[in-house]
Amino acid sequence: MSSEAPRLTVVVPVFNEEDVLPLFADRMRPVLDGLQVPYELLAVDDGSRDNTPVVLELLCRRWPQLRVIRLRRNSGHQNALTAGLHRARGEYVASIDVDLQDPPEVIGEMLRLAESARLDVVHGVRADRSTDSPFKRWTAGLYYRLIRRVVGTTVPHNAGDFRMLSRRAVDALTEMPEHLPVYRLLVPWLGLPSGEVTYRREPRAAGRSKYPIAKMVRLALDSVIGFSAAPLRVATWLGVVGIALCAALAVAGGAAYLSGNVVPGWTSLIVAVLFLGALQLLCLGLLGEYVARIFTSLQGRPAYVVAFDSAVDRQKVEEALCRL
Known part of the structure; x- marks a missing residue:
């Protein structure tokens, strides 16, 4: 991987996604290559227990811009996202889930809007959720109505963790001492110049959802209790x-x-x-x-513990070999 700081970093939290990772790479790489800007794809392996580390290693060998961070234990989606934001090097940082429900092609539109309008935040807003189940649409609508009533209307409706952040926004987030971050609420709280890009939410490409009802309830509790009395x-x-x-x-x-x-x-x-x-x-x-x-x-315990960073650890190995 080049030592030059990339223009764009894309952070992807990953947990037990061996089935969908090849599909994600086949679709994401042409999109990022087509942007014609230096980039890195930062995959954060959140303590996967299947063959996800093996798949990531194979992808890393033939994709120079792919950087893998492996956490020692499963720390949760938001903490894995925190690890990626803390180690992202790009002037702009996008975050996206690996399940391909959020289309990677929208990242280019987000980047162009952020650069042309000088925005620090571009939210990906789900304008069409027809592919979700009726129960999922109902619970999501209930969640956003509750959050907007409790926290405030600055929270975009139907905006999840698919967004583009400027370096200023990333630095502001990394300075916040949040132990249980909920970025869909933290980012609007910053009050930075922001915009929106709408898209159609697609079906999951492969594998099973990592957000069952219990985690959805936990997210709702963290959202309400962490941001309001x-x-x-x-x-x-x-x-x-x-x-x-x-x-x-x-x-x-x-x-x-x-x-x-x-x-x-x-x-x-x-x-x-x-x-x-x-x-x-x-x-x-x-x-x-x-x-x-x-x-x-x-x-004061850390929210996550990094076990391996392909950009750092491999560079140390190469330096050690050069000294021999």
Whole structure:
């Protein structure tokens, strides 16, 4: 790989994608070669447990611009993206998933828009999601409506992690001490000049999705709790509602005592106890989410650990051989 700093870096988080990687390379390489700019494709192997490292090594041997970073353990999609952003060398840095649902051909349009309009951020916006399942479209719509209401309307609707960033935007992101980053919210928060490019979302080229329902729920929780104190306010309002209901029950109990009807009601008692217990557990759970984030931040552990970087480690080997 050339020591010259590339004009463009494309970051691709990869986890157990041995089936789709050859298809991705066959489609991505002509696109990047056709841009006529120095580039590097930075594949971040997020601790894959299949043959993904082998496939990446074979691709790296015949694709000089392909650079592979391997993490020691699976750190999650957003942390793998963080590793790529931290080590990207390009003046512009694009991020894309390997499943080919986001078309690589849009990268050239993003780069031209960023350069011509002097934008620091170009979001890829999914204007057509007809290839997604109805459940996926419904949950995605619910997620973006929730986020825009809680965080603000600066978050582009239907914009994921397919985007183009300038070097200024990348440097700003790498300086932020985020332990659980959600870049679809962090990037708009920067307030840098931005634009949008729309595209049609395509079906997954091969393999299975690495974002099941559990990870989607986790992303939604990280998005809301990491960027807003609204859940704590919800807990406060639930407490107010609980107090109001308890006061109403107290008034009803006093009225029953004055009227002489003092036979205890088991149903009303158990309903009140269960309701108040559920409120307390919910409020404790919300508080626990914030305390857990404080605890993680105080630990100071790195979000990821790099085991291998083909651009750095191979250069060290070559230098050692030259000294022999």
